[in-house]
Amino acid sequence: MTAEALPQRLKAALADIVTPAYVADEVLLRRNMATAARVRAESGCRILLATKAFALPAVFLLMRDTLDGTTASGLYEARLGHETFGKEVHAYSPAHTEKDLRELLKIADHIYFNSVSQIKRFLPMVRAAGPEKKVGIRVNPGYSNATVGGDLYNPCAPNSRFGVARDELDQLPWDDIDILHVHALCESLHDGSAALIRHVGEKLGAYVKRVKTVNFGGGHFINKPGYDVEVLIQAIKEFRDAHKVDVVLEPGGGLVYDTGYLVATVCDILRNGKDIAILDASASCHMPDVLEVPYTPPVVGAAEPGVHPHDYILGGNTCMTGDVIGSYSFPQPLKVGDKIVFADMMQYSFVKNNSFNGTPLPDLGVLREDGRYEVVRRFTYDDFRNRLGR
Ligand SMILES: Cc1ncc(COP(=O)(O)O)c(C=O)c1O
Known part of the structure; x- marks a missing residue:
């Protein structure tokens, strides 16, 4: 070198x-936070850090100024977000256990489920924890532009275990669901982010009507050279205007790229x-x-x-x-x-x-x-x- x-x-x-x-x-992190701050301010969305990609409490103070909180893949990450980042704590798991969920409910304000059976089983437990707890459901949107690593990182690959499949959506208790969540992208540029947002509007519009918030997951590589954040901002604004819902993004890699x-x-x-x-x-x-x-x-x-x-x-x-x-x-x-x-x-x-x-x-x-x-x-x-x- x-x-x-x-x-x-x-x-x-x-x-x-x-x-x-x-x-x-820290200088590079602050540069990346400026991109997130712009997306947040101009589109009106909220942005969470997916701690599965990056969990370094020593720089969380710097990131906290911009971001709305963290999203976790399970109990330990949720606890880390709660203890070291603060703000909103969102927690998803492919399958929560009753024991973990009991602990999660002490620290997370947004709980996401992955299946019809999990949400039906645990909804009473979440509602009993208080009205401030929000319930999300992960839906498999049947859309992805994930090409990195073949199907290894494609959450919508055939027979994927992630998210409720389209033909099961009507079995969900929509009157009791606050957030519709999709995660379908991997290292995506703006075209992939905007296409996902449009796809959800077009194909899942009937369900979007039933919730207050749509979480478009991670994989938005907003700091990668070539990512036109203006396209993302416009797509979010159009979606919010059309459906009158709040929008959340939860990138990991895209926030700490380079x-x-x-x-x-x-x-x-x-x-x-x-x-x-x-x-x-x-x-x-x-x-x-x-x-x-x-x-x-x-x-x-x-x-x-x-x-x-x-x-x-x-x-x-x-x-x-x-x-x-x-x-x-x-x-x-x-x-x-x-x-x-x-x-x-x-x-x-x-x-x-x-x-x-x-x-x-x-x-x-x-x-x-x-x-x-x-x-x-x-x-x-x-x-x-x-x-x-x-
Ligand atoms: C549900 C969910 N949200 C967010 C992310 C963060 O994705 P990325 O780091 O690609 O932005 C992932 C990554 O696997 C995920 O599974």
Whole structure:
């Protein structure tokens, strides 16, 4: 990596960063929050952070100014949102258990169900918890433009377990439902967001009439270059005008797109037909989506093989053969001790980490707006040990 290629703020902090480390950059987060603030202000919608994509309480203060709250995938995330973010707490699960729901009702103000049977079974429990609790139902809209990862991330793939299917909608207790929820997008640009909103208006209009709020889920990649937020704003405004309902969005990845890094160090370089650099970071433990999607994450200052003179395969420090991050080219030869900076590493990264092989978990760090680098969590052997029982 050439030092010149590094963003100025990271360059100044790099010497202080003990690797491996995730580094959230507050300046970039604030830039992304400005996009969300515009969508919110100009369309009149509410925006929640889906903490499944990004859960870093150390920067929640900054995000709270803009966003309306958090949405959780289950009890623990809901508790995290309640304790560390505040504001609205929405909670969905493919299937709530009675035990979890009892706890959820103490902290979440919006409870979403996934099926006819769950809502019929638990509606009395939610209503008994008080009139301020809102009830949502996830509907499978039969629309998706999710192409990333094939059907792996397509909530509307054939026989998907997510959301009430169209032919079951009339079995729902609509008089007792406050929110119609759809989640159908993955890393979508504006055309996908607007098409989903139109689709719901056209195909589910009869049900939209029965609720006060429509939640258009996540997958709106509003901060990705090429996403025209004006198109989203107009689509929401038209929907609100036509149906006289409130609109909620709950993006995760789209709020933290390109707001931070995973910084690693070259531990060794070896050759087997090609030059291979082994890092103190791992695809398998620290960048699971690299293997799951799969994709090759951007490295600051590097390019595809053959572009710069020095090609390397970057590999992780685990025993798994497939723990390969990708093939890159660099302007200069790599050497042991060099730092490698992976970009766009805030979404679905540290929230999905594991310590397979006893691989240490990266530090969680924040590059504060004034340029200070602050480690907010350093993991030790005890973290690994304690998960394994006595
Ligand atoms: C119900 C629901 N809402 C919101 C999200 C957030 O999606 P994204 O991070 O793609 O915006 C997801 C992601 O899986 C989801 O399942």
